[in-house]
Amino acid sequence: MRRYATVAALSTTALVAGLAPRAQAASAPTPPTVTDQGLLNPDRPCGTQADHPSAGQFTMFTVHTVGTNPPPSPTTSFAMWPDGHPDQRTVIGSSIGANPRLQVDLRGYADGTVLAWTAQASDVSGPGPDGAVCYLTVDNTAPPTPLVSSKKYATANYPGTGGAGVPGNFIFDTGGSRDVTSFEYSVNRMPVAAGNPVAAPNHPGGRAKVSVAPSSSGSEYVEVRSLDAAGNASDWTKYTFYVRDSAPFATIDNAGIGLTSHIRLQAISTDVTSFGYTVDGGPETRVPAIGQKATGSLVFTSAGTKTIVEHSYAGKKLAGAHTDRIVVTDAPGVSAAADPISGRPETFTLTARSVGVVAFKYDFGGDQQRITADADGSAKLSWTPPAGGTYTITVTSVDGAGHESTPAVQTFYVIDAHPNVGINDTPVLGQPIEVFLWTDVPGVTGFVYTFDGGTQQSVHGPNAAVDVVPRHAGDSPFTAQGVLADGTLTPPTTIQLSVPDAPGVTLTGPYGNSAVAGRPATFTLVPPTQDVVGYQYTLADGTSGTVDEATITYTPADPGYGSLTVRGVHRDGSLSADTRVDYIVLDPQIDTWGIYENGWFAFSGDLMDVTVTYLWHVNDGPVQETPADPDGYGTFVQYAAQDGENHLYIQRVFTDGAVSPLQDVSF
Template identity: 35%
Template sequence: MIVLKGATAALALVLLTAAPAHAAVFVTAAPAHAAVNNPPTISDVKLYDQNACAAQDAPTVIPGAASVYLSAEVSDPDTYSPQARFAIWPVDHPDQRQVVVGSVSGYSGPARKEWRPSEFAHGTVLAFQAQATDGTNVTDWSAPCFMRVDAVAPAKGPVVSSAEYPADGSFHNGVGKPGTFRFDAEGDPDVVAYVWRSSSNPQTVIPAPAPGAPVTIEYTPTRDGIVSLYVTALDAAKNRSPETSYTFAVREIRPGIALDVAGVGLPGTLRLATGATTVTSFGYRVGDAAEIRVPAVAEGTSQVAAEVPLTVTAKGEVTVTARSFEGDAPLSQATKTFTVSDAPRVTSDDLLWPGTGGVAGRESTLTLTPRSADVATYRFTAGSEPTRVVPAGPDGTAVVRWTPPAPGTVAVTVTSLTTTGTVSDETHVNATVLDPVPTITVAGSGSWPPVDGIGRPLTINIHSPAPGIASYSYHFNDGPELTAPSDSGGAYITVTPDHAGDNTLRARTHFSNGTTSAERTLTFQVSDAPIITSPDYPEGTDAGGPGIPGTFTFHPAQPTVHSYTYSYEYGDDQTVTAAPDGTATIVITPDSEGWKTLQVTSHNADGTPSDPREYNFTVATAPSSATKAKK
């Protein structure tokens, strides 16, 4: 077929339509182009996860609640992304036919369409077929394929059992020992497969040898304790039954491996132990060396063990593999890797954990123990101090006496040198050094609004974390030296300032061994806010009542108080002149019950204000009319 395209075709059509029947029409234009459109092809119509198109008497079983993927191979040499139309209908209701479309990515390949059969009842047999289209040409419909909706899952979860690992609450068999587990659908003809998983195994599908028939798997526990298998039965549509949880307990039969590594070239101890009391011997090998068998010895009634000497000849990682045996039959195996270092061991009764800590200015000792043979000397460095060379004794150990100069955490580095000059790896430890000089803490100092003041007692804590403290001595301002016994929190003392501004407390620590620390001095500020007293409304108590007047006296904390400003219940400021002794008295008559606040500031003759003082009191509840009448 020759096709006229574009403006040429349009002009020809106009001329032919408008011209009289007897007229001659001449069209002069560019030559026409012939366009050839090859039709698509379609093949291999089926469900995506099936091997072939199913016949009507053996339809593919599909789930009622999940999706299926309709699939066909489509090819078109001159059209990109041709489509496949899929028609689906119940075989007994062709009038319910529906069509869905899937596309190809490219010129050829599979066209797939996700589709859900959820609108169809359980047991419905559906037919589907496909045709390809490139937008112009359409193929014939393919022969139909068939599928049956299965919307009912197996009703019961499979029964799970094991002879080696029964689910009876007791510990059985052991880690690394395989067991057989039977999954049984009890003849349910719907069941065609089982799915099982555990915490250490991904989901695995096991086909049933026949519908409803049981299967047996082998499973080897990799840890002791409580283990669970989770098993589900599948029907042909992959509908899942309820899940069965099978829980059992596994004994720890692997040999425990402990290696006390004394060091490189020094004798150590290898210990093997197991709770499987039927074990009669252990075998062990170091690295790739040959296995050595040793007898197992009972330790009480619940464990057998063996200890053997073992010397490691080189630093680095060493792997020990151990097996346990019942007679000549191997029971279980374990492997453990240890890191061997020749860095010396550093210990101290006080400076290092679990010691309480050393004390600045007090001598402590550290013991250096070799982790290699033939150690002659050690290099010892504490903080920024110069490195010391310490000779080793005949047994290779050395004791370092060290007096920490200051409190804090001090990094200590130690290496050993052998008689041949070999330098070991470094040992790094942190020494804890405590401050014997006590800290001083004043409760309430610097609070705002101020709670301290002249004549107001202050609680002071004197404390040092150093061990062996008997007591503390202290001076408050220019007062005499006083002593307070120590307890776990230090010592708590009470002082009463007699002036505002700078106040000083000096304290020392006294140890049980008769030594005394240096003195700590703390200078702190005592507020110059005026002191307020009231016999009618004492601070912090319930008193008086609405309409009952109360006197309030302001006492100076500044040297030359001239006046006071005050406000009651955050009202306007009022001023009262001070008497020659610096005091002033006012009268307040509360008009209601409850919590009240009086704020007062004193002023010197030159106008210098003090800190403000806040005085809080509670006006008692007014008595009832009946109570008044009775009185």
């Protein structure tokens, strides 16, 4: 039975037809050749018939092409056949470029099969000669999974052993298999840019030893698999271990350049007797631990990112390690005592981060100012923010020779002492509008406010909302102040509620601010100015007219949606801007539904909250009175009826005593 390979090519292409004519070359073009044939991952050379490598599963063929012709790049075809059967030569794929590769699936061949392969490159000048014939022996059998052990990290249970940053040796054992050529491993499956590390056994069938320093305490693991000469890999073996929580952690007070900084060290483990720390790989400074804590000093001599490695020790034994990176700069420190508030003096503390500082230069985005430093290299800067908002302060320190430091730039937010006042809707004459009050000023317990010259009123809380009603067109001022716990007031904020020159309209139906079909509704009109003597109006159904009084009464015929557009008529006959009011017309009719064949009805619909009683009967039966269910989705009633067509007659009584029209529902 003929064997064949399934091929997955990394990249393939065809020569482009209809190439443009080329200039006549000085000599005839030379087709490309192939050299440096071999196998990748692991790397193996082109084998001879007598001495060749093994390969299995997905194997990568590679060659190098040599040619002098202009682009496009050569296309290289790869061919393969069983050794001794050149008549079974098959092109298994192609790839483009100076270093083409082709991945070949050898799983269709039995172990021990010897295969021959070669490659041929071609370009615009035609095909070149075949490369050398290379040989390989198929090996699709994976090596055995490795055995993993560690004396330092021998347990997977709490509290564990070792410590974060404490190296431990891990042994990878072939179990005596001479097929294993190397071990691939990873720690906690952390990605490595160059790929997972690989370790070779000390001899065929032997073991490999690697050193691993866990990055943190707690449960960690190492994953390992065996590799053979053909590139086959075993399944992964996962070795889990528990790292003792004995590494130090540090807090570093970074004072800057040339000044004494301090490091505070601490560990959880009770057997820690001392700590050590290094800066940028320099000599270690050791300090004794008292109650698992210690303090040390550092002096940074230059700016930049510094790597500080801390160690904890139990006697002379390393118990753990931790690494911190900090940025050292001579830019001065800038801090404020509290959140700045507009109009209130704020104090900034400026701190030198280099030696010999005699002054500071600063600005808030305007002209630069100078302030003299105290003997300890600090200064207190008082500044009163003129308004709320975002500010940026830039500060440099100046030494005795006039040298300036790197600038410290700090952006901060100033709380506006004035309360925030706002509305979400457009004010409408005669209609309540909600005004929102809020502030970030600490200690505000509420607000006092006035509207349009009215009396002062109050509301509690640092965030509040109040309703006011505009009584005339134009601007109406709203003024608010925050009330502090001691009774003092913040500066005021005033906004104008601008009401257009249009009438105010309020709808009053029989049961609130919605109309009801078949029932009169009243629109109350508020004149925008005192010289309005009448109104022109138009309803959605086309009804229009002029009224002198301040009300319009209208009875909508059908449920749904309606609208009223109205303008004020001034004394001189001119018209104001119009006001349009959209409203809902509710349906007094009753929705009836239910499982009729089971003898039940349910009554529901609009106006359920003002329905008192349902009056109903089936056919010529007696009238039933059923109280409306005020809490449910409907009122359920039981009935009796004969077979065939029946009729339900139903009305309802509202809270004002009105009765809805009689409905005849056949079922």
